[in-house]
Amino acid sequence: MRLARDARRTVRLNLLFAFGIILVVSPLAIAGQIPLPLGVVAHEGGTVFVVFMGLRLLRHQL
16 A cells, blocks of 8 residues: 555656656747757656656565
8 A cells, every 4th residue: 555655646746747847848948048958958857857756666565
């Protein structure tokens, strides 16, 4: 049960974080406020962060 609760919380956090990055970086890149390569790095960095957050679930003992 604890693993399921932690997984649900992690998925919600990951989705919020990923959508947050997209909502912030995309309009800035389209408006030309940040260069496209920096936008790509921000997006991919967010993806790596989400993966590492998901890997934390491996600490649980079954």
